[in-house]
Amino acid sequence: MAAAGATWATANWPAVVAAAEHAHKAAAWPESQKLEFLTPAEAKEVEAISACIIPSDGTPGAREAGVVYFIDRALVTFSADEQKTYREGLPEIQKRLQHLFPTETVFSAAAPEKQVAVLESLDEAGSKNPPRRPRANFIAGTAAQFFETIRAHTLAGFLIDPESDRRGNSGGVGWAVIGHLPEHGFQPPFGYYDKGYAGWQPASAAKESAKND
Amino acid sequence: MSRAARPDQTKYKTSEVVDFVVVGSGAAGGILAKELSTNGFSVVVLEQGPYIHESEFSHDEIKILQEDFLTNHPKLQPNTFRKTPKEKAKPQRALVYGRAVGGTSNHFTANFWRFHEIDFIERSKIGAVAGSTLVDWPITYADLEPYYTKVEWEVGVSGLAGASPFDPPRSKPYPMPPLPVKGSGVVFERAARKLGWNPFPAPMAILSQPRAGRSACVNCGFCLGFGCEVKAKSSSLASMIPLAEKSGKCEIRPNSYVHKIEVDERGRATGALYFDEKKNVHLQRAKAVIVSANGAETPRLLLLSASGKYPDGLANSSGLVGKNLMFNTSAISVAVMEEPLNDYKGFAVSRVLHDFYELDANQVGFCGGGGLDARFDITPIGFAFGGLPPGSPRWGKDFKALLAHNFTRSFEIFGHGTSLPVEDNSFSIDPDVKDAWGLPALRLTYKDHPDDLKLAHWLADRSSELLEATGAKQHWTFPIDEQQFGVHLLGTCRMGKDPKTSVINADHQTHDVNNLFLCDGGSFVTSGRGQPTMTIMALAFRAADRLRDLAKRGELNA
Numbered sequence: 051m052a053a054a055g056a057t058w059a060t061a062n063w064p065a066v067v068a069a070a071e072h073a074h075k076a077a078a079w080p081e082s083q084k085l086e087f088l089t090p091a092e093a094k095e096v097e098a099i100s101a102c103i104i105p106s107d108g109t110p111g112a113r114e115a116g117v118v119y120f121i122d123r124a125l126v127t128f129s130a131d132e133q134k135t136y137r138e139g140l141p142e143i144q145k146r147l148q149h150l151f152p153t154e155t156v157f158s159a160a161a162p163e164k165q166v167a168v169l170e171s172l173d174e175a176g177s178k179n180p181p182r183r184p185r186a187n188f189i190a191g192t193a194a195q196f197f198e199t200i201r202a203h204t205l206a207g208f209l210i211d212p213e214s215d216r217r218g219n220s221g222g223v224g225w226a227v228i229g230h231l232p233e234h235g236f237q238p239p240f241g242y243y244d245k246g247y248a249g250w251q252p253a254s255a256a257k258e259s260a261k262n263d
Numbered sequence: 264m265s266r267a268a269r270p271d272q273t274k275y276k277t278s279e280v281v282d283f284v285v286v287g288s289g290a291a292g293g294i295l296a297k298e299l300s301t302n303g304f305s306v307v308v309l310e311q312g313p314y315i316h317e318s319e320f321s322h323d324e325i326k327i328l329q330e331d332f333l334t335n336h337p338k339l340q341p342n343t344f345r346k347t348p349k350e351k352a353k354p355q356r357a358l359v360y361g362r363a364v365g366g367t368s369n370h371f372t373a374n375f376w377r378f379h380e381i382d383f384i385e386r387s388k389i390g391a392v393a394g395s396t397l398v399d400w401p402i403t404y405a406d407l408e409p410y411y412t413k414v415e416w417e418v419g420v421s422g423l424a425g426a427s428p429f430d431p432p433r434s435k436p437y438p439m440p441p442l443p444v445k446g447s448g449v450v451f452e453r454a455a456r457k458l459g460w461n462p463f464p465a466p467m468a469i470l471s472q473p474r475a476g477r478s479a480c481v482n483c484g485f486c487l488g489f490g491c492e493v494k495a496k497s498s499s500l501a502s503m504i505p506l507a508e509k510s511g512k513c514e515i516r517p518n519s520y521v522h523k524i525e526v527d528e529r530g531r532a533t534g535a536l537y538f539d540e541k542k543n544v545h546l547q548r549a550k551a552v553i554v555s556a557n558g559a560e561t562p563r564l565l566l567l568s569a570s571g572k573y574p575d576g577l578a579n580s581s582g583l584v585g586k587n588l589m590f591n592t593s594a595i596s597v598a599v600m601e602e603p604l605n606d607y608k609g610f611a612v613s614r615v616l617h618d619f620y621e622l623d624a625n626q627v628g629f630c631g632g633g634g635l636d637a638r639f640d641i642t643p644i645g646f647a648f649g650g651l652p653p654g655s656p657r658w659g660k661d662f663k664a665l666l667a668h669n670f671t672r673s674f675e676i677f678g679h680g681t682s683l684p685v686e687d688n689s690f691s692i693d694p695d696v697k698d699a700w701g702l703p704a705l706r707l708t709y710k711d712h713p714d715d716l717k718l719a720h721w722l723a724d725r726s727s728e729l730l731e732a733t734g735a736k737q738h739w740t741f742p743i744d745e746q747q748f749g750v751h752l753l754g755t756c757r758m759g760k761d762p763k764t765s766v767i768n769a770d771h772q773t774h775d776v777n778n779l780f781l782c783d784g785g786s787f788v789t790s791g792r793g794q795p796t797m798t799i800m801a802l803a804f805r806a807a808d809r810l811r812d813l814a815k816r817g818e819l820n821a
Binding site for chain 1: 448456463482648658
């Protein structure tokens with residue numbers, strides 16, 4: 051079921067984007083999508099920030115994956131400690147926007163390139179840090195900064211198991227983007243390199259059969 | 264409904280003196296419970312964590328990696344860390360272990376290499392190593408061989424006997440063929456052969472065929488870190504606990520956090536004191552106590568059990584409880600291939616090589632050895648956080664594009680190797696920090712022996728050579744730093760003949776208290792080459808035989 055959903059969303063992507071854009075411009079937070087922590091105004095800003103972190107371009111992004119709902123629920127469950135980070139961080143984003151672009155007042159209403167410029171100015175860690183292999187607790191510890199927190203939440207909300215109750219990766223679109231199929235089991239061959247593999251042979255036999263090829 | 268709540272399960276009263284109380288239900292505890300109960304002994308297993316049924320397992324990465332659904336939780340059980348005993352330890356997560364019925368075997372990688380002969384006699388073979396307390400085991404590979412075979416057949420290991428020219432002798436083939444090869448395995452095998460090395464199908468504690476009412480692996484892809492919902496992974500929970508329960512002689516008692524071993528005026532163990540789920544304290548009485556709580560929690564429990572008679576902790580006349588900790592050395596290199604591997608499908612590892620198991624110290628300039636495996640063990644969110652090459656964008660359009668390209672094309676070579684025993688490396692109890700039950704927290708003291716770091720770099724160099732030969736588009740190695748975090752918890756209650764230099768004898772009996780036994784990674788004398796669970800399980804089968812013999816001779820009732 052989820053597989054069909056994800057495939058459909060990818061195949062029909064331009065139409066989905068157009069519909070989402072339209073819905074977004076219609077402004078008011080949809081009544082059907084209940085929020086558990088964020089106010090509708092905050093949710094709109096969170097959604098705009100997450101959409102810069104994983105944009106909707108040729109394929110679905112954070113917006114279509116419903117990352118904002120994942121974050122909203124995270125803030126009353128496993129990341130309840132981060133409520134303050136959001137409550138204090140969101141106004142900081144607006145201040146930063148006004149500082150950089152005095153004519154702008156609301157992040158979500160600013161042009162995409164202005165939004166990106168604001169976030170770049172906040173991304174102190176930058177892209178120079180070599181990645182560390184996360185063993186556990188990849189969200190804790192980076193929480194000191196609002197940008198780090200919302201970046202972590204956005205990545206998690208985009209790629210979480212869509213069958214979980216976390217409200218992220220809606221319709222499995224995040225997994226579809228990275229090529230992770232939603233099935234619960236697979237049969238080999240799994241990919242390009244194991245297709246046509248003849249089976250394991252001892253080194254001497256493998257050498258012999260290579261000679262005969 | 265959890266299995267623990269089923270009315271037909273055996274129950275014992277805490278006041279009843281059972282034959283054995285086993286602390287911990289993981290790789291060792293599960294086997295001891297099964298072996299002893301099916302031999303007619305009454306057994307109570309006290310497990311810190313909850314009884315989580317396979318149907319409750321999940322692919323939710325937040326639940327597993329963030330909320331510690333299957334593992335010790337850093338908020339409830341904080342740790343501290345320092346590099347040397349001179350420093351004051353600072354709060355920092357120091358370890359991950361399974362905290363549920365089945366223990367760490369629920370979520371392990373399932374790489375099931377036997378130890379080789381060298382692992383038991385390395386000290387005799389290479390001599391003393393400066394800065395290390397390296398000694399031989401009191402047992403040899405030949406003593407343990409029948410029990411390795413028992414693990415393969417009774418717990419369930421897939422593999423191909425004779426495929427590695429470096430394999431130690433074995434009395435029986437594997438009970439099942441190897442799991443299917445993954446793309447990473449094919450690429451690894453071809454490149455390794457170009458270099459003249461000897462790749463072989465990985466021995467894995469995952470069923471390749473249905474067995475004993477359990478499913479074969481369905482290649483779901485959520486393996487390392489996750490519990491297996493189809494029971495293909497050979498955890499204690501899937502393989503041993505059901506047999507223990509079926510015996511009618513064993514009670515698995517979850518949410519039972521043991522914090523003291525009680526002793527009588529003669530210095531003999533009388534039972535285990537534990538908190539139940541509501542933090543009420545009970546004493547489960549027993550004729551003998553077996554602690555299989557892992558290489559960190561076992562020494563902690565002995566140190567917490569200090570009393571007037573044993574002021575430095577129970578079974579600690581040597582002063583070595585908690586010391587000589589070994590984490591194993593590791594080095595991880597990642598490659599991005601031209602075409603999709605889709606290595607997220609399936610279990611972690613399908614090919615291994617052991618050409619570097621025994622290295623010549625004169626040639627390489629350090630003592631130690633290891634093996635390489637080809638794997639992909641990282642799930643989607645984890646990949647987004649740490650799977651991209653150094654210097655990659657961290658967000659935005661280019662980040663997303665890279666994620667979309669690399670996720671299906673990446674794999675890793677994981678180098679695993681020895682850690683030399685160093686006496687200062689240890690788990691002890693922190694003087695200040697307490698857990699949620701008010702008990703002193705685990706304090707880690709660890710600084711890799713210089714040879715271990717040299718070995719890590721050496722293995723990373725071999726991985727790079729191999730990845731170069733795969734024709735990968737790009738490859739890199741994660742930074743190699745001194746370790747301050749462990750999952751392999753080895754050597755902290757080492758086995759030996761001399762009570763002055765070891766904690767337990769070759770029967771797993773503590774030198775100081777003759778009805779107190781320890782069996783887990785802490786029993787190790789050397790670290791092996793990085794895959795300890797197979798040997799923990801083999802030791803547990805052997806320990807069960809020794810205990811049965813001692814009990815038959817009446818030596819436990821003295």
